[in-house]
Amino acid sequence: MTRIAVFISGRGSNFMALHENIKKGIIKDAEISVVFSNKEDAKGLDYAKKENIEVIVIPSKDYNNRQEYDKKIVEALKPYNIDLICLAGYMRIVTHELIKAYENKIINIHPALLPSFKGLHAQKQALEYGVKYSGCTVHFVDDGMDSGAIILQKIVEVYDDDTEDTLSERILKQEHIAYSEAVSLITSGKVVINGRKVSIKG
Numbered sequence: 001m002t003r004i005a006v007f008i009s010g011r012g013s014n015f016m017a018l019h020e021n022i023k024k025g026i027i028k029d030a031e032i033s034v035v036f037s038n039k040e041d042a043k044g045l046d047y048a049k050k051e052n053i054e055v056i057v058i059p060s061k062d063y064n065n066r067q068e069y070d071k072k073i074v075e076a077l078k079p080y081n082i083d084l085i086c087l088a089g090y091m092r093i094v095t096h097e098l099i100k101a102y103e104n105k106i107i108n109i110h111p112a113l114l115p116s117f118k119g120l121h122a123q124k125q126a127l128e129y130g131v132k133y134s135g136c137t138v139h140f141v142d143d144g145m146d147s148g149a150i151i152l153q154k155i156v157e158v159y160d161d162d163t164e165d166t167l168s169e170r171i172l173k174q175e176h177i178a179y180s181e182a183v184s185l186i187t188s189g190k191v192v193i194n195g196r197k198v199s200i201k202g
Contacts, residue, residue, distance in 0.1 A: 002030040002187040005082045007090035008037050012044020014088035014109060017176035018183060019051060027180055030187045033080045036073065038092055054080075060092060070097035084186060086179070087141065096143055104193055106141040107186070109179050111171045113137060113153055118146040123168045126158065134158050134167065136175045138182035140193065149198050151191060154178045 006015045015035065021027045035048040038060035048055050056076050063069035074097060087094070087108040099106060112122035114137040117129070126134040135155040140148035154174035158167060185191050185200060192199040 002083045003033040003081055004030055004084045004086060004183070005034050005036055005077055005080065006032055006086045006088050008035060008042050008044040008088050009039050009091040010042055010044065010089050012042065012047060012088060013172065014175055014179050015044050015086075016047055018086065018088070018180055019047075019053070021180040021184075027184045027187060030084075030183065033082065034077070036077070038090070044089075066093070066095045067097050070095045073098060074101045084183070086183065088179070093145065094141060099141060099143060104140060107151065107182060108139060108141050108146070108148070109175050109182075110137045110139065110146050111168065111175065113155070114139060114146055114150060121164075123171060124164045127162060127164060127167060132158055134171060136171050136178050138178050140198070149193055149196050151182045151185065151198050152178055 006018065008015050018027065019032050022030055022032065032053055034054045034056055035045065036056045037045055038058065040057050040059055045055055045057070058072055058076065060069060083105065085102055085106040087106065094106065110122060112126060113135045117125040123134065133155050135153055137153045138151045140151065142148040154177065156170050156174055190201045192201060
């Protein structure tokens with residue numbers, strides 16, 4: 001059984017999609033053991049509590065030092081024996097303190113086809129650049145900004161009349177599919193990391 005911690009900062013729609021797919025058996029041999037948030041008012045926490053998933057909240061506003069903050073998170077997660085951390089709308093850059101504690105065990109989903117349009121407002125960046133296709137990327141987290149090894153990607157066509165909101169909405173639908181696919185591959189032992197490249201067994 002893969003024990004998962006999901007990190008959220010807001011509504012947690014990717015977290016909810018993951019949990020629903022675990023309940024349906026689409027993601028096998030996995031459970032979300034705990035949901036962590038840096039914000040006390042993150043809406044996704046209400047869903048976690050309704051589903052009887054344990055919650056940890058450590059307000060990031062109380063910490064000026066990112067490293068010390070992530071050390072606190074590592075300590076808080078220890079009792080849960082976490083195998084995989086899924087960043088799902090977690091609006092903080094994680095530091096080496098967390099990455100070294102969970103090496104190759106932290107994944108993130110980004111609303112663009114990396115390595116294009118890293119960082120915030122990726123959909124806006126894509127529209128301003130004039131790309132014809134965008135999408136989402138599930139990747140391992142390393143010490144860089146959206147720079148870890150790519151597990152999988154989903155493509156979304158960009159329309160001439162798209163706004164940031166309409167493109168974001170279509171990409172989000174693919175995020176819900178992609179994240180569950182990636183987690184399922186990891187929990188079934190099919191993901192092999194070799195430097196920058198990820199291979200899928202079978």
